[in-house]
Amino acid sequence: MAGPGPDRPPGDATYRDLVRPLLLPSWLVIGILMVLPVALMAVYSFLTKEFRGGVIWDFTLAAYDQFFLDRGLFGDDPPRIEWTYISIFWRSIWQAGLATLLCLLIGFPTAWFIATRPARTRGLWLFLITIPYWVNLLIRTVSLRFLLRDQGPLNGALQWLGLLDSPLSIINTNLAVQIGLFYSYLPFMVLPIYAAVERYNFALSEAAADLYANRWATLREVVLPVVKPGIVAGCILVFIPSLGAFLAPDLLGGAKTFMIGSLIDEQFRGSQGNWPFGAAAAMILMSLVLIVLLIYARSQGRAPR
Numbered sequence: 001m002a003g004p005g006p007d008r009p010p011g012d013a014t015y016r017d018l019v020r021p022l023l024l025p026s027w028l029v030i031g032i033l034m035v036l037p038v039a040l041m042a043v044y045s046f047l048t049k050e051f052r053g054g055v056i057w058d059f060t061l062a063a064y065d066q067f068f069l070d071r072g073l074f075g076d077d078p079p080r081i082e083w084t085y086i087s088i089f090w091r092s093i094w095q096a097g098l099a100t101l102l103c104l105l106i107g108f109p110t111a112w113f114i115a116t117r118p119a120r121t122r123g124l125w126l127f128l129i130t131i132p133y134w135v136n137l138l139i140r141t142v143s144l145r146f147l148l149r150d151q152g153p154l155n156g157a158l159q160w161l162g163l164l165d166s167p168l169s170i171i172n173t174n175l176a177v178q179i180g181l182f183y184s185y186l187p188f189m190v191l192p193i194y195a196a197v198e199r200y201n202f203a204l205s206e207a208a209a210d211l212y213a214n215r216w217a218t219l220r221e222v223v224l225p226v227v228k229p230g231i232v233a234g235c236i237l238v239f240i241p242s243l244g245a246f247l248a249p250d251l252l253g254g255a256k257t258f259m260i261g262s263l264i265d266e267q268f269r270g271s272q273g274n275w276p277f278g279a280a281a282a283m284i285l286m287s288l289v290l291i292v293l294l295i296y297a298r299s300q301g302r303a304p305r
Helices: 012-044 062-068 083-115 119-134 137-148 153-160 174-198 203-210 215-243 247-252 260-267 275-302
Strands: none
Touching (some): 012 275, 062 083, 083 119, 083 275, 119 174, 174 215
């Protein structure tokens, strides 16, 4: 074995030999727990539904055809666009987008406030932000339903204060679903922005003020470009799980607030579920998310450094 060259430090060959064995456990975990389930879902999306539940290993595009086209009750009518599932998909997109916007409007000031506190108190504020995640999401969503119901504490307090004459019906509305999404994923927006703001050099704001920039100009031209990576990361972390959420629509919404996550969940329940259709809907959802992420990654790759 040749010795290390002039540009190769001693021990570098040994390090390179150890890289693959050290990465093997990570690749096994990723392959078994991430790649394999997605591959199985992709395969199931091309299978045929068995009448009594389960699948028949007969490959077909029927599940995707069912999502996009309506061929009538017996499947022999001229194909028409199936707006039912497309509207559910669209509802999921705008609900997730609105939840992301609300989380950004509340999360950015919150993250800025925490990052500008004295170092000895930041841990306490971060603790208060993350403590709800010590409780299961299902329990928190059920508790939120109890809070928002017609005879719940929220309506009771508003009536006691004289702001309402009768209970405000929130449950089984888009508003209830939106509150559930906002409540569930707000910390996912706060924490990445906080990490970006904490690294921000506040001398840049002082320099902008010396050049007669007002606060809005400083925010728009100096602060936002610097903390943009944290904002984008927070938006992605909120939008993607909100898009596939099913607990908030199921527990806080109704038939008119059905989202794509609820549709997928319903297809895998019980023995009469349509597994190929549920897998196809999940693949369509995942494809949309991947397209958005690829577009963002491509734009970042072309951005000037």
